Amino acid sequence: MKEIVCDVAVIGGGPAGMAAALSAAAEGAQVLLIERNEGLGGILNQCIHDGFGIHRFGELLTGPEYAGRFAQQVAAAEGIQVLSHALVTEVGADHTVFCTTPKGMLTCHAKAIVLAVGCYERTRGAITIAGTRPAGVYTAGTAQHLINLDNVAIGKRAVILGSGDIGLIMARRLTLEGVEVVCVLEKMPICNGLPRNVQQCLKDFGIPLYLNRTVTELRGRNHLEQVVVCDVDDRGATIPETTETIDCDTLILSVGLIPETELLRSAGLPVARMTNSTPVNSHLETEVAGIFACGNGLHVNDLVDNVSAEGECAGKWAARYAAGERAGSAIPVECGTNVRYTMPQTLLPGETARLSLRVLREAREQTLVVRGDGDILFSRKLSHVTPAQMVCVELPGIVGINSGKVEVSVE
């Protein structure tokens, strides 16, 4: 088995991993960037629509263009070796990375590791729909890959279940490709996607979005022929009087994304329920010293600009860890009123941090408040918050907390 050494091993060559590799190299680290596909870019390569990078580049780019800008910087940077077609199978708490490559097994001994592994989609199995198991049922991202990269047509008449952004974007994509999109159904009383996608992807093409409505049964022998749909009440129970059958040959599922945690687990890291990933401090360092995480593998983001920013943070601190710098103990962040989760979950005293959070409920004219020992340490007005839109603020350094914890609320 081949063995190599490096300062920082970055796992995943998507937007988080490329940003992490660049910032680690900028700190002078020797970086190994490990990607399982042929090229860099990750999921961005199949996101051919525009709307990426307004914060970072000041213009609306498509996914491949956004990825291309980073890939060019990676190619030009000194100190980054890209290992493509390499699949990481295990990460040890001792910073050993095991991967399979076309040339055989490879072990990398790194001083620090950045996990930028992305997320996967929830499937039909995860949401339990009754009925047969016909062809024609796809997750939105799989449909996107087939249509945008593989030149595979997937059907003629589609229903979309779930109002996540990829589902909305696929509604537009399918329509442009000549597929009839009957409707988008959302079981929850609110839309999960960004408002701009509801406008551009559904309203532009007259595609109806039904809230509090879901698919209860699939029908079709070999291929999907019909879906049975039904309203749900405020507790999620179906209301049989509202049952309707829709003829369709395609069902697209856009019912949630889950961070990929297999490598986290192999390193012995815990997985928290709220983010479905592991807790980190302000440096995005996990509970195993020297292992950092960023991007959708850490918590599912709405915007790639935030993913890149997290990658930069993790890469920088991984390089400094490799150079011998160690972080001290951190202050836990507790979730107060209307806060579902925060990331990071702990703050390093005296250091500025980028705090991301999601709310539980939609609300207007709110204030984000950080409290310690009963005092307000930071506050920021927020005109409108929804669970679909992540809140992100720059938090100044916090010091001298006697109780040893801070609380974040949106009130």
Added chain:
Amino acid sequence: MKQNLVCFLCPNSCELTVEETESGLAVRGNRCPRGEAFAKQELLDPQRTLTSSVRIHGAEFPLLSVRSDRPVKKRELLPLMQQLRSVECTAPIKQGDIILSGVGETAVNIIATRTMAAKVRGR
């Protein structure tokens, strides 16, 4: 006439209200001047960037992602898609290369959004 819109020029997603008044269109809810221009454009002549993919030969993938270099009129989207269906190109292609020039009412160029190298033989 009053209309509600969501501005999609940036992730702030401002909720705009446009009202027809005697002195023209009045826009409310925008947090920056671009929102006002967006709302007026949206009511008078809505525009979108067309993004799609075209057939490519000799590359790792069968499709090359493309977009219009400027926004097109919203009603042009489907006719332009029809036109893109018959377009084919051959690798290598560089991001920004013009695949189709001066198409549609707005005479936009369709440009590649991804660099695609020619496929190495025997792979």
